[in-house]
Amino acid sequence: MERLQFFAQNWPLLLRLTSEHLVLVVISTAIAALIGIPLGILLVRHPRWKDLALGIAGVLQTVPSLALFGLLIPLPLIGGIGARTATVALILYALLPIIRNTITGIEGVDRHVREAAIAMGMTPRQLLWQVELPLAMGVIMAGVRVAAVIGVGVATIAAAIGAGGLGTLIFRGLRANDDRLILAGAVPAAMMALAVDWALGRLESRLRARRPSRTFDLRAVGLAGSAALVLLLAIFSAWRFATAPTAGLTKPRLVVGSKDFTEQVILGEIIAQMLEARGVEVERRFELGGNLCHNALIAGQIDLYPEYTGTAYTAILGHPPLTDVRAVYEHVQREYLEKFDVIVGPPLGFRNDFAILVRGADARRLRLRTISDIAPYAPSWRAGFGQDFISRSDGYAGFVRAYNLRFAAPPREMDLALTYRALAAGEVDVIAGNSTDGLIAALDLVQLEDDRRYFPPYEAVMLVRRETATRIPEAREVLERLAGSISTAEMRQMNYEVDGERRSPAEVARAWRARKGF
Amino acid sequence: MRSGPAVEFRGVTFSVEHAPRPIVADLDFAIARGETLVIVGESGCGKTTTLKLINRLLLPTRGTVLVEGRATTAWDPVRLRRSIGYVIQEAGLFPHFTVEENIALVPRLDAWPEERIRHRVREMLQLVGLDSERFAARFPHELSGGQRQRVGVARALAADPPLLLLDEPFGALDPLTRAELQREFAALCRRLHKTVVFVTHDLREALLLASRIALMRDGRMQLLATPREFLRTTDEYARAYLATLRVEGFDEDRMAPSCAE
Numbered sequence: 001m002e003r004l005q006f007f008a009q010n011w012p013l014l015l016r017l018t019s020e021h022l023v024l025v026v027i028s029t030a031i032a033a034l035i036g037i038p039l040g041i042l043l044v045r046h047p048r049w050k051d052l053a054l055g056i057a058g059v060l061q062t063v064p065s066l067a068l069f070g071l072l073i074p075l076p077l078i079g080g081i082g083a084r085t086a087t088v089a090l091i092l093y094a095l096l097p098i099i100r101n102t103i104t105g106i107e108g109v110d111r112h113v114r115e116a117a118i119a120m121g122m123t124p125r126q127l128l129w130q131v132e133l134p135l136a137m138g139v140i141m142a143g144v145r146v147a148a149v150i151g152v153g154v155a156t157i158a159a160a161i162g163a164g165g166l167g168t169l170i171f172r173g174l175r176a177n178d179d180r181l182i183l184a185g186a187v188p189a190a191m192m193a194l195a196v197d198w199a200l201g202r203l204e205s206r207l208r209a210r211r212p213s214r215t216f217d218l219r220a221v222g223l224a225g226s227a228a229l230v231l232l233l234a235i236f237s238a239w240r241f242a243t244a245p246t247a248g249l250t251k252p253r254l255v256v257g258s259k260d261f262t263e264q265v266i267l268g269e270i271i272a273q274m275l276e277a278r279g280v281e282v283e284r285r286f287e288l289g290g291n292l293c294h295n296a297l298i299a300g301q302i303d304l305y306p307e308y309t310g311t312a313y314t315a316i317l318g319h320p321p322l323t324d325v326r327a328v329y330e331h332v333q334r335e336y337l338e339k340f341d342v343i344v345g346p347p348l349g350f351r352n353d354f355a356i357l358v359r360g361a362d363a364r365r366l367r368l369r370t371i372s373d374i375a376p377y378a379p380s381w382r383a384g385f386g387q388d389f390i391s392r393s394d395g396y397a398g399f400v401r402a403y404n405l406r407f408a409a410p411p412r413e414m415d416l417a418l419t420y421r422a423l424a425a426g427e428v429d430v431i432a433g434n435s436t437d438g439l440i441a442a443l444d445l446v447q448l449e450d451d452r453r454y455f456p457p458y459e460a461v462m463l464v465r466r467e468t469a470t471r472i473p474e475a476r477e478v479l480e481r482l483a484g485s486i487s488t489a490e491m492r493q494m495n496y497e498v499d500g501e502r503r504s505p506a507e508v509a510r511a512w513r514a515r516k517g518f
Numbered sequence: 519m520r521s522g523p524a525v526e527f528r529g530v531t532f533s534v535e536h537a538p539r540p541i542v543a544d545l546d547f548a549i550a551r552g553e554t555l556v557i558v559g560e561s562g563c564g565k566t567t568t569l570k571l572i573n574r575l576l577l578p579t580r581g582t583v584l585v586e587g588r589a590t591t592a593w594d595p596v597r598l599r600r601s602i603g604y605v606i607q608e609a610g611l612f613p614h615f616t617v618e619e620n621i622a623l624v625p626r627l628d629a630w631p632e633e634r635i636r637h638r639v640r641e642m643l644q645l646v647g648l649d650s651e652r653f654a655a656r657f658p659h660e661l662s663g664g665q666r667q668r669v670g671v672a673r674a675l676a677a678d679p680p681l682l683l684l685d686e687p688f689g690a691l692d693p694l695t696r697a698e699l700q701r702e703f704a705a706l707c708r709r710l711h712k713t714v715v716f717v718t719h720d721l722r723e724a725l726l727l728a729s730r731i732a733l734m735r736d737g738r739m740q741l742l743a744t745p746r747e748f749l750r751t752t753d754e755y756a757r758a759y760l761a762t763l764r765v766e767g768f769d770e771d772r773m774a775p776s777c778a779e
Contacts, residue, residue, distance in 0.1 A: 116610030119573055119683075120624055120673075121600030134614050 006180045014169075018188050020083075021165035023232075024158060025151040025196070028087045030229045032094030033144050039095075040102025040140075041128065050103065057096035065089065065157040066289060073161065073295045082285070086155065086163030093154050094147035101143025105136030137207040145200035152193040156185065160260060160289030166192075171260060171287060174417040178502065254472055257293050257302035258286040261416070262498045262505065263352065263436055263491060267306040269509035271462060271478060274518060278474040291315070298340055303468040304475060308352055308458035312336065312344075314394050321394035325457040336463065343469050343476075345462035346483035350491045354389065354455045355435040355447040359423060363446035370451035371403050374430065378405045384428035386416030394456050399432075402454040420445075436488060438495030460486070485516065522587050523548035524681055524713040525572055530581035532567055540579070541567045542737040551680075554707055554714040556724040558759070559734035565717040568734070569683050572715060573602045585681070600624055603674030603682040603712075607689045610670065611658040617643075617669050618654040624677040642672040647702065664695040671703070675710070684716045688723070700726055721763055725749075733759065 007014065043050045063071075072085045109132050117131045133140075159167030166185040173181030254275060258268030265286050272282045285302050294316055296302045312332045313319050317339075322328050333344040356371050368374060374381070389395040390413050400406070412428060419431040424443045433440065435447060462479050469476045490512070497508045512518075526548040533540035542564035549555045557565045570576040571583050574590045583590045585598060611620050618639050619626075625635045643650040646668040658666055667687055674682055688696045688703075704727050707714055718724055724731050725745045733741040733748075733756055741748070741756045751757065 110610075110613075112606060112608055112610040113612060115575070116604065116606060117612070119575060119599055119602075119604035119606075121596045121598075121627060123596055126627065131612060 006184065010184065014184060014188065017164060017166050017168055017185070018192070020163075021152070021155055021167075021189065022192065024083060024086055024090065024155045024163065024165055025148060025192075027229070027232065028090035028155075029094050029144065029148045029151050030225070030232075031087070032091045032098055032147055034226065034229070035091070036095050036098030036143075036147075037102050037140060040099045041106065041133075043099065044103055044106045054096070054100060054103075057099055060092045061096045065093070065154050066160060068092065069157070069161045069289075070292060070295065073292060073299060073301070082161065083158075083163045085161055086158035086165075089158070090151050090154055094151055097143040097146040097150070098140070099143075101146075102136070102140050105139030105143075106132050108139060109135045138204055141200065141204040141207050145197060145204060148196045148200055149193050152189060152196055156189055159287065161292055162285045162288055168287070171289075174415060253281045253283065254304065254468060254475060255283045255285055255302045257288055257296055257305035258284075259293050259305070260287040260289045261434075262438065262495050263434070264306055265505040266491075266494050266498060266509055267348070267460070267462075269505045270512065270518075271304065271306075271482070273506070273509055273513060274478045274481070275474055278478070280472060280474050297342065297463060297465065300465065303472075304462060304464040306348075306460060307344075307463045308460055309344075309347075310353070310394065310456040310458035312463075314456065315388075315392050321398065321456040323453050323456055325459065328457055329459060329461075332461075337466070341466045343464050343466050343479075345464065345479035348460040348462070348482055349484040349486045350436060350460055350488040352434045352436045352458045352460055352491070353450070354395075354458070355433045355437070355440070356450070357423065357431050357433045357440065357445045357447055358429065359426075360444035360446050362429065363448075368446070368448060370449040371454075372451050374448065375403060375405055377429075378407050380408055381429040382409060382427075383407045383411040383430045384414055384419045384422045385411045385432050386419055387413055388416065389432045394454075395432075399454060402452055436491040436495055438492060438497070438499040441492070441496055442500035460491075481518065485518075522551075523584075524551045524553075524586065525549040525715070526584040526587075527568075527571075528582045528584065530571060530578045530583055532564075532571060532576060533579045540737055542571070542734075545581070545739060547732070547739060547742055549713060549715060551713055552711050553729045554716060554727055555730050555732055556716045556718060556728035557732045557734060558718060558721055558724045559740075561719065563734040564737040565719075565734055566685055567737075569685055569715060569717050572681075573599050573604060573683060600628060600677060601679050601681065603677075603679045605667075605670045605674045605682070605684040605687045607686045608666070611666055611673070613658055615657075616654065617648075617656050617658070617661070620658070620669055621673045621676050623673060628677060638676055642676050645675065645706070646672045648672070662695075663691050664699060667691060667699060671706075675712075679712075681713045682715070684714065686718055687716075689718070689720075696723075703727065721759060725763075 039053065043053055060068075068089045069085065072088055113131065113135070114127070117127050122130065155163075155165050156167035156170055158165055159171050166189045169181050169185030170189075171185075173179065173183075173185060256268050256272045256275070258264035268284065268286050272284055275282050285296070288296060293302065293305045293307070297305060309325075309328045309332050310321075313328050314321050317332065317335055319331070322331075329344075329347065336342045336344050356374075358368060358374070362368065366373075366377065385396055390411065396411065412422070414422065416433075419428070420433060420437070420439045420443060422428045423431045423445065433445070433447075439445070440447060462482065464475055464479065469479075494508050494512060497503050497511075498505050527545040530545040531540050531543045533543075545568065557568060559565050567576060571578055571590070572585060574593065574595045577591060585593065585602075590598060612623075615623070621639045621642050622635045625638055630638070639654065640650045643653060648665065648668055653661070653665070653669075658669070661669065670687065671684075674684075688699050691699065700723055707727065714727075716724075716727060725748070728745055730742060730744050731748050732739060733753075735755055741751060741753050743751060748756065749760065751760075
């Protein structure tokens with residue numbers, strides 16, 4: 001019942017995301033077919049390059065999707081964040097099955113039939129269009145079908161680089177610990193995969209059937225297909241243009257980014273709303289995964305995003321962890337300006353340090369207060385950490401050394417948002433969360449004190465490109481206004497309002513601004 | 519009409535890399551206009567290769583093949599092939615074309631007017647003994663083996679080429695159907711006055727159809743003779759070949775007064 005209500009309330013959003021998803025898959029698969037089929041034909045004619053080309057396409061397909069998205073961001077023209085980059089990545093994934101099936105299909109044409117065609121006096125072109133392609137079409141179509149189904153799956157990941165689609169809901173659901181959101185993204189995606197598979201399967205079996213050649217003129221089909229694709233692209237870009245904020249070209253324009261967790265989205269909303277209140281046109285590129293924000297900022301794809309000094313100092317600048325709050329901030333400020341031409345704004349007022357979390361029930365039962373207190377229990381405990389915590393220099397390795405911890409098994413490495421669920425569900429016994437996380441209170445978790453002062457400080461700051469700050473003075477003004485304005489308690493409260501009470505980040509940001517009089 | 523042989527081999531050798539011996543070696547013979555030359559020999563003796571050298575599916579490694587007095591290397595391959603009919607075992611029909619479309623292939627490639635193509639297809643179907651009403655719209659997989667082979671012959675003849683190449687066209691058929699098609703084909707040859715080069719490993723078939731028989735062995739021409747000469751040859755290899763017929767009780771009187779005679 002509750003679920004039905006959810007769908008009823010959110011169907012316009014669902015419809016938009018589903019169509020974004022479908023457009024992404026259709027366009028990328030179609031372009032991949034337009035590249036892959038001719039390439040496959042070329043490779044049949046020049047078999048020397050076949051192994052190399054198939055090898056490259058194969059390697060491309062084994063690159064994890066998020067990694068591929070990350071690699072594409074800094075590239076000119078095809079890179080950046082948004083639907084274009086996602087389309088490029090999806091095309092790269094779709095190429096292998098299409099090229100391979102084109103080759104298999106054409107090479108699979110009966111030797112006698114091919115020989116007869118040549119002996120009848122067909123030119124190579126006639127052989128291709130009248131004999132090889134029609135006979136290989138079924139197999140080629142099967143490749144396109146596989147590519148499209150893979151595309152539906154990979155496109156969910158595309159949400160991480162702001163390309164929209166159903167993945168947006170899945171990521172949001174994971175972060176907010178909300179099953180309804182996860183299902184709202186996953187179920188339509190699964191249905192779309194089935195539908196695409198079925199539809200292309202029908203087309204494939206029609207093409208496999210032997211049909212009179214003249215009622216099925218391949219050249220006409222190819223031409224019509226290309227024309228339809230161009231039309232689709234045109235409509236799509238027109239639609240994008242029409243739905244983009246168009247309040248006038250004279251308005252200064254600024255792109256605000258955020259990482260892919262609740263707090264970042266709220267901070268992004270706050271600054272975006274403050275800029276809009278000052279007449280700046282703002283484009284939101286929120287929920288970017290991994291280090292995409294940094295790359296996008298350097299590449300000029302976004303102008304501004306919230307960051308943490310500790311992250312900038314260790315993960316991005318590559319320094320060993322430092323515990324002095326002031327020193328870290330000053331270092332980061334100087335180096336960002338020199339290296340990246342990026343201004344580090346004044347601290348926002350709160351810190352989002354690593355928080356070692358246990359279940360409230362365990363903490364009360366075992367009287368746990370500091371991290372040192374868990375050392376005796378660690379050998380029988382399981383730990384679960386986000387990829388970030390495992391890999392960074394101020395993360396897992398140093399942490400267990402500093403506290404001399406030995407866990408029952410190597411820690412489970414999983415998505416950060418999932419560690420909260422895993423801890424609450426008793427799958428793991430200790431996790432490393434964020435100190436401002438709203439779920440800490442919502443799930444009755446307890447943060448243990450960092451009694452050996454292992455974790456470096458993570459002061460929240462805004463990063464803005466210097467060029468942007470010069471072009472749009474309002475950006476600087478807002479940064480100054482935000483200095484020291486958000487306390488840790490306020491941030492935790494706002495996070496809880498979104499994660500626990502399921503209010504939208506925009507709404508929470510608006511309420512906070514109203515309270516503060518910003 | 520031009521005079522001179524329709525096809526001529528001059529010192530032709532064809533070899534491929536890494537093969538111990540050439541596929542065919544030192545072929546020197548001419549095929550007269552209107553003649554039916556049947557090439558026989560064991561598997562791998564070079565029969566099919568010899569055929570493919572004529573329509574330039576293969577080019578000689580050494581020597582020259584002349585068609586209509588012109589080296590195949592000097593021909594535009596597409597033009598050359600469209601003037602030569604080609605029939606292979608299992609017919610090599612296009613599975614996605616109807617019977618009508620298969621037969622109309624070369625006329626259509628040569629851009630004949632549609633009306634003339636339709637007429638020609640009907641004519642060809644009649645020639646090979648198939649009812650055009652019943653068969654024109656069928657696909658190859660809806661035909662029997664013998665019917666497919668008839669369509670293959672009709673397709674090869676459609677553009678009225680002066681030269682016809684056939685590579686074991688009746689090899690995969692059951693004995694009754696094969697005998698029937700052989701008979702009809704012999705009659706067709708007499709009527710159409712085509713130059714025919716016919717490959718088979720069936721000596722009986724050769725004796726029925728040939729104006730001359732070419733016996734090949736390990737890529738070389740072992741014997742080139744009329745059927746009557748062939749039956750009286752003293753060549754030991756040819757006699758061994760003939761011995762297989764005696765076992766089957768071949769009736770010499772049934773031997774055809776073949777095409778060219």
